[in-house]
Amino acid sequence: MPPTSSRPRSFWDDAVVYQLYVRSFADSDGDGVGDLGGVIRRLGHIAGLGADAIWLNPCYPSPQADHGYDIADYHGVNPDYGSLETFDRLVAEAHARGLRILMDLVPNHCSDQHPWFTAALAAGPGSPERARFVFRDGRGDEPPNNWQSVFGGPAWTRVTEPDGTPGQWYLHLFTREQPDFDWRNPEVLAYFDDVLRFWFDRGVDGFRIDVCHGLIKDAALRDWDPAGGSYNAYSWNRPEVHEIFRRWHALAAGYGPDRDLLLVGEVWVPDPADLDAYLRPDELHQAFSFDLLVQPWEAAALRGAIERATARTQVHGAPAAWTLANHDVHRAVTRYGIVRPEPAPESNDAFAALMRPRGEVDAELGGRRAGAALLLLLALPGSVFLYQGEELGLPEVQDLPDEARQDPVFHRTGGLEKGRDGCRVPLPWTADAPAFGFGTGKPWLPQPEWFAGYAVDVEERDASSMLHLYRRAVRARKELRLGRPGPVEWLTTGADTVLAFRRGDLVCVLNTGSTRFAAPGSWGEVVLASDGSDVVAADSAAWFRTTGS
Incomplete structure (x- = not known):
């Protein structure tokens, strides 16, 4: 691909994208769960930050075993969040404000309540229904191989066959409620072509693609040598995965230049150079530069991550997708505020210690550093993704009671890892309102009392607040055209x-x-x-x- 400056401009060249965790943003119907109606009601907040687009975390029908990343129907909207009509209204109202809409595509796995999987359980071994997933016979009473789930425990679950006998095992790189698709099956390829077209036809402007590096597994499903570390190269980053992204790139391009459709990948790889293959001219338009997110508060480390990412841009012409926070990592204020680090527990997730470090936190120090990191981020060429609540300077809620925690990471590790609930606590909008203005019902995760000091209405009145810094910085970034290629x-x-x-x-x-x-x-x-x-x-x-x- 030629350098970015010589190809037609796309909105993602320098976009500011607001990542919106629907469940925790705003509740419009009083059930304690955020919804699309709440998003519509608060669009002014997002537009006021100067955002160009919104990335919606999964809002499809789901039993919520992993809060939407276990999808039962890729062609609908979870009733807790609204309906397809509500979604269409959100797209229309966002577009009217100049905000594009990105959805979260979760192609590695679905819910165990997806019709395909329930049919696979009923059909039995050797059936076409099972061929859509990774079903295998075990080694006696043991799983087919030694792979481990990212969320803790084995990556295999044994099923009871229709005749009541112990049967085959199915692969799930995350929870047992999230069976992995077999992407070598042409039916799976065709199904997701239809999913992309369904949402593109409804006006969606692109997709953030979950677990891009995991869709294809080693054909022989070989055991992974634990001496190689927790990053299993037989389940991640297989070379055949790139054929899928070439297919999707062509599908998006088929809508013509007027649509300007984005495919941005979540790709976790041990060597940032491995991202290069995903950014070839006929594959993903962007992949997140997580390298910057996981660096310590050290000038040389931060510079190294920036140099590595900008070098890829020079080679491929794909603008970087920068971020310092998302729904899977501890909030920036907490990460940057750790003053006495603690050892991380052993984990099947190779990046857990970097994404969710432990230790004593100085929130005031972390807040200063998070504000400084924002200016660093916004001065870089490419697009930036801002996670909801970061604009308020929210720290991680680390002291949630165990009985309130819902993240499968917490439960599958027996509490050794606290998981991701702390960055997903519903946002505070009004300091003196019930649930701090999130909604009228009891929030699905409890909000601490100290959230009042970070409420939007409090920060609105304080010209020195993080909210005002975000607004000034995004506005200045656009005026000075800092996101432009160069x-x-x-x-x-x-x-x-x-x-x-x-x-x-x-x-x-x-x-x-x-x-x-x-x-x-x-x-x-x-x-x-x-x-x-x-x-x-x-x-x-x-x-x-x-x-x-």
Whole structure:
């Protein structure tokens, strides 16, 4: 692919995308669960941030074993969230505000209540119905191989056959309620072609694709040597997976240039260079640059991640998709605020310790660093994905009672891993309202009392709040066209704890150290600072621009 600057412009070249966890955003009907009606009601908040698009976490019919990532029907809307008519109204009202809609596609697995899987259980071994999934005979009373579930425990569950006898085993790389499809089966390929067309025809502007690297498994289902670590190369990142993305790229392109449809992948790989194959000109348009998200608060580490990602952009022309938070990781304030790290428990998830680190947290320190990281993020070329609640500076809710936790990660590990509930607690909108304005019913996850201080109405009244910083920063990013394609020119700072780079006539400086950094006068004057000052204090960032530029 030629460099981004020489191909037709797409909205994702420099988009600001707001990731919306529907269940926790806003509840319009008082049942304690966020819904599409709540999203419609709060579209002004998203538009007010300056977002260009919304990514909706799964809102399909689902028994909610993994809160929507176990899909029973890929062609509908969960009744808890609304209906197809509600969805169509959301798309229309979002488009009227200039907001595009991205959906979450979950192709690796479905729900065990999906009609295909219930039919497979009823049909028995050797049937065409079972061939849509990864069913295998065991090794006596043992599973077909030693693979482990990302969420804890074995990746295989044995079924009882229609005649009542113990039978075959089926593969689930996540929970037992999420059976993996067999993507070598042409029926599966055709089914998902139909799913993509169904939603594209309803006006959806693209998909975030879940677990892109997991769709194809080793054909022989060989045992994985535990000495190789928890990243099982027989279940992840197989070379045949790329044929699927070429097929989908062609499908999206078939809608013509006026639709500008996006395919952005969730691809977790040990070596960031492995992302290159997913970004070839006829595959995914983007893949998340998780490398930056998992770096410690160190200037050299952050710079290295940026250099690796921008190098891929130069080769493939695919703009980077940057993010510092999502529904699977601890909130940035908490990650950056850890002052006394604790060892992580053993995990089947190779990235768990990086995504959800443990330790004593200084929330004030984490808040300063999260604000600084925002300016770093927004100064980079490409698109950025902002997770709901980050604009409020919310810390992770770490002290949820065990009986309230719903994440299968918590339950499948026997509580060794607390899981992801802490970043999914329903948002606070109004400090003195029931459920902090989330809705009139009891929220599906309990909100701590300290959420009142982070409510939208409180931050609206405070010009120094994280909410106002987000608005100023996104607005300035657009005015200065910082997301546009172009080089990141690194500048000498003379300090190992400070990184600085130039984008056009703007210089971004991030200070990860404990003392103030004095920027050279030639870099210009501060146009925006994470702490509102005109210097680059410890754990802060600033944008400089020459007067008159």
